Amino acid sequence: MPPTSLELSTLGHRIRHQRLAHGYTLDELGALVGVAGSQLSLIENGKREPKLSLLQAIASTTGVEVGDLLSAEPPNRRAALEIELERAQAGSVFRQLGVPPIKVTKGMSDDTIESILGLHRELQRREREAIATPEEARRANTELRLMMRERDNYLADIEKLAEKQLKAAGHVSGALTHRTVSIMAEKLGFELIYVNDLPHSTRSVTDLEHGRIYLPPASIPGGHGLRSMALQAMAHRLLGHERPTDYADFLQQRLEINYYAACCLMPETASVAFLQQAKKDRNLAVEDFRDAFGVTHEAAGMRLTNLATHHLGIKLHFLRVDGSGAISRVYENDDLPLPMDVTGAVDGQIACRKFSARAAFSEQNRTTEHYQYTDTPAGTYWCSTQTGTTAEGEFSITVGVPFDDARWFRGRETQKRATSTCPDESCCRRVASDVSERWTGKAWPSARVHMQMFSPLPRGAFPGVDDNEVYDFLDRHAD
Numbered sequence: 001m002p003p004t005s006l007e008l009s010t011l012g013h014r015i016r017h018q019r020l021a022h023g024y025t026l027d028e029l030g031a032l033v034g035v036a037g038s039q040l041s042l043i044e045n046g047k048r049e050p051k052l053s054l055l056q057a058i059a060s061t062t063g064v065e066v067g068d069l070l071s072a073e074p075p076n077r078r079a080a081l082e083i084e085l086e087r088a089q090a091g092s093v094f095r096q097l098g099v100p101p102i103k104v105t106k107g108m109s110d111d112t113i114e115s116i117l118g119l120h121r122e123l124q125r126r127e128r129e130a131i132a133t134p135e136e137a138r139r140a141n142t143e144l145r146l147m148m149r150e151r152d153n154y155l156a157d158i159e160k161l162a163e164k165q166l167k168a169a170g171h172v173s174g175a176l177t178h179r180t181v182s183i184m185a186e187k188l189g190f191e192l193i194y195v196n197d198l199p200h201s202t203r204s205v206t207d208l209e210h211g212r213i214y215l216p217p218a219s220i221p222g223g224h225g226l227r228s229m230a231l232q233a234m235a236h237r238l239l240g241h242e243r244p245t246d247y248a249d250f251l252q253q254r255l256e257i258n259y260y261a262a263c264c265l266m267p268e269t270a271s272v273a274f275l276q277q278a279k280k281d282r283n284l285a286v287e288d289f290r291d292a293f294g295v296t297h298e299a300a301g302m303r304l305t306n307l308a309t310h311h312l313g314i315k316l317h318f319l320r321v322d323g324s325g326a327i328s329r330v331y332e333n334d335d336l337p338l339p340m341d342v343t344g345a346v347d348g349q350i351a352c353r354k355f356s357a358r359a360a361f362s363e364q365n366r367t368t369e370h371y372q373y374t375d376t377p378a379g380t381y382w383c384s385t386q387t388g389t390t391a392e393g394e395f396s397i398t399v400g401v402p403f404d405d406a407r408w409f410r411g412r413e414t415q416k417r418a419t420s421t422c423p424d425e426s427c428c429r430r431v432a433s434d435v436s437e438r439w440t441g442k443a444w445p446s447a448r449v450h451m452q453m454f455s456p457l458p459r460g461a462f463p464g465v466d467d468n469e470v471y472d473f474l475d476r477h478a479d
Contacts, residue, residue, distance in 0.1 A: 009046035009083055010072060016044040017075035018062040033057040046086075081113045088120035093127045138345040140248035144255060145346070149333050152309035155259055161238060162263030175294035176265050181227045184264075185213060188237060192230055195477070199469035204233045207474060214477065228261045228299075235260035259306070266293045266303045272311045275304075279312055285410040286384060286399050287369055297386045298329075301399045305331045314408065316401045317381075321357040323394040325350045334402050335378050337422060353428035354420040356383035357398040363387070371411035373403070375419045382406035382414075 019029050026037035026044075033040075033054060042048040050058075052066075059066045074080035082104050088094055089101040102116060166176075169183040185192050190206070194217040198205060205214045213233045215226055235241075235257035244250035266289075274292055278284045290300035301318050308314040317332035330346045332338065339349035351357050356372035363370050370385045383400035406412040421427040 007072070008049055009086055010074060010079075011050075011069060012044040012046040013079035013083065014069050014071065014075045015040075015058060017079065018058070018064060018069070019044075022062055029058070029061065032061045078110060081110060081117065085113055085117055085120070088117065088124070091124075093123050094120065135343065137247050137251070138341070138343045138347070140246075140251050141347060142344040143248065144251050145330070146344075148255070148331070152333055153305045153331055154307070154310040155256070158239075158256060158259050159263050159268045162260055163267055163269065165238070166264060166267055171267075173270060176227060178227060181230050181264075185230060185234060188234055190234065190237075193477075194226075197473065197476070199465075199473050201465050202470060204229050205470060205473060206233050206236065207477070210478065212477070214473075227265060231261035231264050232257040262299060262303050262306065265295050265299065268307070271303065271307055275307060275312060279314075279408045282408055283410050284408050285369070286397075287386070288410075297388070298397045301397050302329075302331070304399060309333060312408075314401055314405050316399060316405075319351065319355075319357045319396075319398040319400075321351050321355075321396050321398070322392075323361065325353065325358050327351050328395070334381070334400075336381060336400065337376050337378050337420075339423060350429075352420045352422040354418040354422075355398070356385045356400070356418075357396050359418065360385040360387050360396050360398075361394065369411060370416075371414035372416040372418060373406075373414065374400075375417070377421060377424075379403065382409065382412060384409065384411055 019026070022029075024032070026040050030037040030040045034057065035054060039048070043050050043054075055066050055069055059069055074083055085102070085104065094101070104113065165184055165187075166180075168187055169180050171180050182192050189211045190213050191211060192213050192215060194215050196217055198214060198216055203216075206212070207214065213230060215229055215233075218226075236253070238260070239253075239256055241253050241256075244253055271289075271293070274289065275284065278288065286297060286301050286304060289304060290297050293300070295303075298320060305316060305318050308316050315334040317334050317336045318330065319327060320329035321327055327338070327346055327349050330338065338346050339351065340346055341349060353359075355374060356370060359372060360366075360370040366387045368386075370387070372383050372385070374381050374383060380403040381400045382403060382405075383398050385396050385398040387394060387396045389395070401409065422429075
């Protein structure tokens with residue numbers, strides 16, 4: 001195979017090293033081996049591959065073996081520095097910067113090259129860190145989940161901030177209207193504008209210079225989408241968010257703006273009064289909580305996790321599970337046994353097949369909540385599950401509590417009961433021995449792989465956001 005440019009560069013350095021060690025100029029060595037000095041210069045600079053006969057002549061003239069000239073090791077420290085710099089400047093990380101490469105001259109000191117290499121090494125370190133972002137994100141997400149678990153998923157400061165903003169906008173009771181959301185934006189100095197050409201990687205774009213929040217013209221399924229997106233955009237300003245410093249900071253910001261939007265759509269004072277009365281009546285139900293405030297079932301279930309422990313003394317868990325059984329959103333402070341990977345992450349793991357979150361998919365009537373008791377190694381849990389469908393497929397929303405707290409909920413009288421021994425693989429992950437023996441070597445399933453396994457999270461100040469597309473969008477709407 002022909003040598004690479006890097007191999008030619010190393011060869012050139014070794015030839016130059018031998019030439020200088022013997023005190024020859026380019027023209028002098030060229031005359032001894034039968035080539036012009038200019039041709040020898042091209043070889044020493046790695047621009048031209050020498051013939052074997054020329055290498056033999058150079059080796060003979062300088063008193064070394066041909067193998068010495070062909071060694072992959074740089075002949076000295078200076079050569080090693082120059083070769084490393086050449087490699088770095090030829091790499092994709094440097095080329096993406098659009099910066100012209102530095103030409104090394106004789107007068108350039110080793111210390112100067114070392115300093116430049118230090119910058120290249122840092123660029124490469126950051127690139128490797130970016131490649132590792134999926135694992136970094138999972139660890140950051142796990143840390144955030146555990147932190148919220150310690151707080152019982154309750155953030156008092158954001159609760160108070162939301163109530164203050166709602167009061168200033170004149171909201172008293174009932175479902176939060178789009179008009180009230182617009183008033184809240186106006187009080188912050190923003191106008192809500194609905195456009196068809198939002199960047200595909202954004203849910204909203206805030207124009208800080210002109211005081212505008214751009215939103216899509218149609219709501220996401222569930223009815224509260226536009227209100228929620230506008231409230232999230234406002235939350236960034238109210239909470240004093242700056243560009244995130246790392247992925248953990250980005251996730252923290254996402255959590256806080258989602259929390260603020262939930263507090264506005266389902267205010268603490270009104271929500272707690274509703275839940276306390278329902279508990280008194282032993283008739284707590286996510287579907288009633290949902291309908292009282294005009295939000296989605298998922299939003300109501302998540303909001304219950306914010307308030308149930310802090311105000312009602314009830315520990316609970318929340319699961320969103322897709323049709324394949326993968327957990328896409330989770331919260332628990334009731335010790336429900338959940339599958340985890342080596343980083344402690346639950347998201348993306350497969351929920352037990354015996355859980356209500358998956359059993360509900362087999363129910364004929366999906367218009368009402370599905371109730372179930374499940375015996376687990378950590379105790380018995382009562383769960384309420386509602387299923388739904390999006391363009392991406394079916395999903396389920398589950399809210400559950402330990403057995404003793406089921407007495408406060410509608411559906412506690414259900415006779416549906418299951419037993420889960422997960423994480424024991426014999427529960428639902430390992431096929432029965434007779435079935436395995438029947439099909440081993442006689443079947444070949446082709447695995448379905450999620451696209452996120454092939455696509456690392458994008459780099460940038462805001463993961464997932466195409467900065468170029470955002471700035472192009474703002475330029476179009478700046479007038």
